[in-house]
Amino acid sequence: MTVYERRAKESGISVRISAKASRDLEVSPRDLVIVIANLFENAIHATEKNKGQKKQIDISIKGNAQRLLIKVENPCKNNLTFDETHYGVGIRSVIAAANRYEGMYDFDAEDGIFSAKINLNLA
Numbered sequence: 678m679t680v681y682e683r684r685a686k687e688s689g690i691s692v693r694i695s696a697k698a699s700r701d702l703e704v705s706p707r708d709l710v711i712v713i714a715n716l717f718e719n720a721i722h723a724t725e726k727n728k729g730q731k732k733q734i735d736i737s738i739k740g741n742a743q744r745l746l747i748k749v750e751n752p753c754k755n756n757l758t759f760d761e762t763h764y765g766v767g768i769r770s771v772i773a774a775a776n777r778y779e780g781m782y783d784f785d786a787e788d789g790i791f792s793a794k795i796n797l798n799l800a
Contacts, residue, residue, distance in 0.1 A: 681717040690724050690732040698740030703799045708774040712747055713738075715767035716793050720751035723791060727752045730789065743800040744780075753791035771795060 685692050713736075720734045730752040737748040764772070768784070771793075775782045778797035785792045 681714065681721060685721050685724075685734060688721065688725050688732070690721065690734060692734045692736065694736045694738075696736075696738040698738055698745065699742065702740050702742075702745060704740075704745055704778070704797060708777060708797075709745075711770050711774045712795055712797075715771050716747070716749040716795070719767060719793075720749050720791075723753050724751045727754065740799075743798070745778075745797040745799060747793075747795040747797075749793045751791055752789055753786050755789050757786040757791065 682692055717734070717736065720736075724732050724734060732752070735748075735750045737746075739746045772782055775795050775797060778799065780795065780797040782796070783792075783794045785794075
């Protein structure tokens with residue numbers, strides 16, 4: 678169990694992780710940790726703040742020789758708005774990692790669910 682899984686559990690948050698990727702992906706372990714740890718930590722913070730909603734974080738990781746897709750979803754307030762001027766150090770680090778791989782990122786909130794999607798190009 679990771680530090681983040683333990684912290685989520687202590688806060689009454691269930692975590693579902695689905696990971697299907699080759700072990701020999703051409704991605705820096707440092708970049709992988711930057712992306713996953715920052716998104717996971719942000720998801721915990723947001724989920725802890727949402728009272729009365731289902732407390733669950735879903736993490737999906739899929740990868741092959743060409744790309745690595747990481748998606749993290751968590752509850753958020755229904756009227757959530759955000760823009761790049763309000764990104765913190767963690768999200769800026771995630772964006773920098775995506776850019777190192779000429780990848781893409783998308784942050785979206787709809788129907789009370791925040792979704793962070795990161796696509797790293799590996800080929």
